[in-house]
Amino acid sequence: MDDASATAPEPVRDGISTTGPERNWPNNSWWVAAHGSEVTDKPILRWILEMPVALYRSEAGVVSALHNRCPHRWAPLHLGHVEGADLVCPYHGFQFAPSGQCVRVPSQATTPPAIRVRAFPAVERYGFVWIWTGEVEKADPNLIPADLAYLSDPAWHTVWGYKSVNGNYMQIKENVLDLTHFAFLHKNSLQVSGWDRAPEVEMGDGRVGYVQVHDMEPLAPVYAVPAGKPIGKLANRTTRGTQLSPGAHHAEVAIHEPAPEDGGLAHFSLRMVHLTTPVSIARSHYYWAMARDHGEPFDVEATRGMADIVFGEDIAMVEATQQMARCAIDHDQAVEFSVSADQAAIQGRRLVQAMVNAERAG
Template sequence: MQYLNNAWYVAAPVTEINRKPLRRVILDSPVVLYRTEAGEPVALLDRCPHRFAPLSAGTLRGDQLQCRYHGLQFGPDGRCTHNPHGGPIPRTTFARSFPVLDRYGFTWIWAGDAEQADPALLPDLRPFDQPRMRTRLGTITIPADYRLVIDNLLDLSHVEFLHPSFTSEGSLESTRHEVREVEGVVHSDRFKHDCLVSPMLRRVWQREVARGDARSCIRWHPPSNLFLDIGATETGAPPEAGVSLSLLHLLTPERADRTHYFWAVAWDPRHDAPGLDEFLEKVLVEAFEMEDEPMIAAQQANIGADVDLMALGPSLLKTDAAAVRARRVLQRLIDDERATAAPAATPPVPEEAAHAR
């Protein structure tokens, strides 16, 4: 599968990366993740250049990662800093290093040309950067093409059929649905006017009054990070007067038919209540794991391994507009990258590697 390499992908929740090296396959590449003694995240190709042993089986010596097989040591920049066998360290003896940074509760990795890695290219996922917000987050794995998960999220009409407890009453036909693309970001916003608000939102809202205006507004940032705002107000009131939840759906392809799915939910402390965090985690994880995942896995099985759904001529409906738009944007970005960039698989050799030790 062709991926967009020059982009930020989530590698793990910030707290999952520590002094015990962690292996994670991202865009078909094995990556080892750890933190320096100062707490900075590090990502290296999890493949010792000597004998292709996984560096993640090794041990940290200060900030150096020592291979468990023959004892070579590598620094956070991937340079081999110690060869216990004597002799020169060949120029090719380095582990590719990936740019990484912590933001919004997650550690992000730049999968492509390190020269182009720019924190400013991270999507804007406020309010997940605000410490006052209450949050929960987690990780699941979906055995399917990440684009099927994007399709799932950009067409939230499926909530009516797959997730009844998240559904506010009112027919799909009476739902106002707006799709737009703004500088490569695709928005799909749904509004129900004067409806019975969904059981989940009522629980967060903590009120008897269950009628009102409900919304679910999702936007997709290329290549595969989505922000969802759901909320309700009393009928006719402005959004800020009611209740709202912010959700992240951050997708990282593991390989063509397997996706790391990182999620987070944030809510304003004024909505807080005993047990709300456990409640939200429970209903979200149940929906993801017991409703979305089996459905998407079954789609993948019907589509076949490493086949693009779009190549099979699916019947597209009005409700697919956002998903189709996002797939086009994504494909254009991938095509552009392949047309203009040097192959990402040949990173520059660290200049000093030949002289190390």
């Protein structure tokens, strides 16, 4: 028997998210396009900010990013192959250098200099491939948040994963800037206590973050097990999270156990990284990474399985809100209320919107 509750109208606003109909991302920013391990000498396609991008690694191992459309007859370049540092179109063999310049047309002796594709500045850092989607002269690699350097530090155990989200990237960012949903959305999956009040908000240098101190709260399994602690043992936790850029957020849970067992840890930390890249207004790439300074290396498959459950709960909520916004005929008249726990998320929204507004004004 069919489920009547699953029958919904077609979207009234197809492709539009809860954030509205206009793009809400700045072009002049570094965005994660892939994990480094995904980019090889076999080109791949990534849709970034509504643009198709071909990513590939040269024979020397250097990553390049070109617009995926051959300017000859529109063939997708990611279906081609790599020769040296160049990408060869699969249709008629036009060959493009990492700069985007066409350097060879096989069917004729000369190559018109006007034939080229857009090349996106690409940097491989902290295990991920970042591309710059705005004005090339502003593509300063130092704008990639150095705060994430621990992802390449051998003193830290790390693991990463990816989720595709049918939701706007800012919905994901706002979700990780307000952790009071832990007590409800992740009540059974995470079992993290202490998020029953709004955190303090910190702002400066174009960033926004929060800090929450949890005095002698029981350790949830995600904290206790890797540190060799009994689940539920009381310890102090300080949680900080920061929106580092439009595409990057990280958080740290620093734990202090005042009376550790003999040889046990008194101080240890778990860090969480959220890397969100718009595909379009209504769809996003979501790369995540975890890092810890203690215990054994991550069990990759087990950790990704746990993340599928926990982040799956976040994603399901984001996607459900978007689907309702797209299908409800009265959503244009809906009023969004915010409370004290939303301060960091609202400030994060404003910081990004200011960047978008500045680009439009310019």
